[in-house]
Amino acid sequence: MDSVSPQVQNQIAQFQQLQQQLQAVLTQKLQMDAQVREMTRTVEELGKAPQDAVIYKSAGSLMIKADGKESVLKDLEESKETLEIRLKGVERQEKALREKYQAMQDQINKAISTGLPLNNQ
Structure with a gap:
């Protein structure tokens, strides 16, 4: 990198930081997508359960008896909707x-191949 101008070296460092940001966003997106798929499967399975089924939900490290199937379905649907909105935001960021x-x-490839200075953005 000694033959590359300090300006190009700085741009390469910024590019590497951008790579890290993109990787972090992609990881977050994958996690959120997995959560949405899991919630979808949970809603589908809960929908198949009989109306009088005894259902438990997680409350921190405890499992407690839910107030009923419809209540749990409503909570899951709301959580899923919120997560889907957040996922769309992450996708826009990506x-x-x-x-x-x-x-x-x-820009970096052009600057390196031509030896010209970079245009600042």
Whole structure:
């Protein structure tokens, strides 16, 4: 990297930070997506249960008897909806980071291959 200008070296360091941010967002997205799938399966299974089924729900480290199937279904649907909204926000963040990542990558590659200074963004 000695033949690369300090400006390009700085841009490469920023690019590496952007890579880390993108990786963190992708990890968060995968976790949230798994949670949404799990909630969907739970809602489906609970929907199959008889109306008078005894249902327990988690309250911290305890399992407590729920007030009924409909109450638990309502809570699960609300939690799932909230998580889906958060997931959409993470997906928008991922898209923006990917676009910035691609632009920076193109800019760095051009600067390195041509030896020209970078355009500051």
